[in-house]
Amino acid sequence: MSREPVSVLALYIHIPFCGKVCPFCSFAVLKDNPARHQKYLELLKLEWLLISKTLQFDFSCLKSVYIGGGTPSRLKLDELNGLVHWIKQIGKVPGNAEWSIELNPEDVSDEYAQELVSLGFERVSLGVQSFNDRHLQSLRRQHQAAQSRKSIKALSKAGIENLNIDLMFGFHGQTIASLAEDLQETIDWNPNHVSVYSLTIEPKTALNRNALWKTWIDENEALIASMYRSIVEKLERAGIFQYEVSNFSRTGFESQQNLVYWQCRNYLGLGVGAHSYCNTARWGNVKRLIDYQRAIESENLPRDYYEELDSTMRRDEDLMLGLRLKSGIPLDEFFLKHKIPASVKWNNYLEALEQNMLVEQSSGQLKLTPKGMLLADEISSSLAATLS
Ligand code: SF4
Incomplete structure (x- = not known):
């Protein structure tokens, strides 16, 4: 333990x-x-x-x-x-x-x-x-x-x-x-x-x-x-x-x-299909009641999956969840926390997203526009891909 x-x-x-x-x-x-x-x-x-x-x-x-x-x-x-x-x-x-x-x-x-x-x-x-x-x-x-x-x-x-x-x-x-x-x-x-x-x-x-x-x-x-x-x-x-x-x-x-x-903080889920996120690990329970019951009655955790997040996964999770929030992500803090160099290749890409009115930057926050909100997952995946 x-x-x-x-x-x-x-x-x-x-x-x-x-x-x-x-x-x-x-x-x-x-x-x-x-x-x-x-x-x-x-x-x-x-x-x-x-x-x-x-x-x-x-x-x-x-x-x-x-x-x-x-x-x-x-x-x-x-x-x-x-x-x-x-x-x-x-x-x-x-x-x-x-x-x-x-x-x-x-x-x-x-x-x-x-x-x-x-x-x-x-x-x-x-x-x-x-x-x-x-x-x-x-x-x-x-x-x-x-x-x-x-x-x-x-x-x-x-x-x-x-x-x-x-x-x-x-x-x-x-x-x-x-x-x-x-x-x-x-x-x-x-x-x-x-x-x-x-x-x-x-x-x-x-x-x-x-x-x-x-x-x-x-x-x-x-x-x-x-x-x-x-x-x-x-x-x-x-x-x-x-x-x-x-x-x-x-x-x-x-x-x-x-x-x-959405702030990637620790939560614990109990029950069929429940998800949890604790420190650097996340897991989800099995989705069928019968599987859940069998696992527990055999004294096993009823897990469907369990993964330890490496630094890249944590960075991408922060990005994906943070961008779903209207307040967006604090760029400097995000770069510092995930050790992303100042010369990050996002610059041109962000300009293109801004020109297409999908993202905006204000007071150091990177945020999705209402148009960008509809494409939140696609935008965060493509931003993450440019960092990899
Ligand atoms: S089955 Fe219908 S009522 Fe039940 S959780 Fe799904 S959407 Fe909600």
């Missing part, structure tokens, strides 16, 4: 159960069966015991506890209560850590919302996706817009101030006008945080077999780009500012969990 405890800044717990598996979803999820909840919660505890034998963790600087999924709101209140109490025992979580949970609208009642508050959750991420029932149906979501509205009211009545509304865009059937309606309704609900993800068609998902949806995305690149621009414009005009490619908040309501990820 390593002698120095790893100072963990964010803890992630994955709850894989969903009322129904959405056709576009590539997360570690499975159709809910409430009879499996207790067993899964026990497995989480065993995973913690196993990993604690290999590494020591220090939670005294923990900024965030995040229960994500899947759909954590499939857990009954007494199950959630047990989970929260267990987390508080293992980690001695500091009083000022942000507690977040993801909910789906069909699960939220007044009682559920009130209980979340008494358990200490102050930030809720609600999987609204759209307020348009036609879109919700074509995305094969389980809920209807009326349930999202009811949930938002219940959460607000319970005193949840830090609400994230999770939306999707860029899918077959959506138009600029219907997106504008979704954005307007989102703004009217006055949330402090909004996440907006474009639909991507991932391998091994049901949507990957749908030629119509795939072709629509391929043929509508320009429309999707203009949808993205309208999202940034409309939310920012409403005082909900972009701080990452897909995330927007009112000042002071940025997700603490997300910031830890």
Whole structure:
């Protein structure tokens, strides 16, 4: 066991159960069966015991506890209560850590919302996706817009101030006008945080077999780009500012969990498919519950992969994650930290990116422009390639 405890800044717990598996979803999820909840919660505890034998963790600087999924709101209140109490025992979580949970609208009642508050959750991420029932149906979501509205009211009545509304865009059937309606309704609900993800068609998902949806995305690149621009414009005009490619908040309501990820700081994930990043290593757990259970019951860590990051990988990770943030990366600090010579070959390349209005530099920060945000991964990969 390593002698120095790893100072963990964010803890992630994955709850894989969903009322129904959405056709576009590539997360570690499975159709809910409430009879499996207790067993899964026990497995989480065993995973913690196993990993604690290999590494020591220090939670005294923990900024965030995040229960994500899947759909954590499939857990009954007494199950959630047990989970929260267990987390508080293992980690001695500091009083000022942000507690977040993801909910789906069909699960939220007044009682559920009130209980979340008494358990200490102050930030809720609600999987609204759209307020348009036609879109919700074509995305094969389980809920209807009326349930999202009811949930938002219940959460607000319970005193949840830090609400994230999770939306999707860029899918077959959506138009600029219907997106504008979704954005307007989102703004009217006055949330402090909004996440907006474009639909991507991932391998091994049901949507990957749908030629119509795939072709629509391929043929509508320009429309999707203009949808993205309208999202940034409309939310920012409403005082909900972009701080990452897909995330927007009112000042002071940025997700603490997300910031830890994008600033390449230490986080620990427990559960099926959960990822972790600790000092110079990162790993991910297996994505199938059966594999997770078998590994743990044989007293093995349920790892899908584990890698030690060398200096090049750490540099590229810093670049890729840092550029996703609206604030960008502090160039001098980045060059110094990664021992990149002042004569770095980026100069001409950056000029070209600036001329194409993909990046900008101000006060020593290198940032993506709104146009560049859409190509964040491509730009950071090409910048990294010029350093190698
Ligand atoms: S509810 Fe969310 S996590 Fe579950 S299958 Fe649908 S998109 Fe995936």
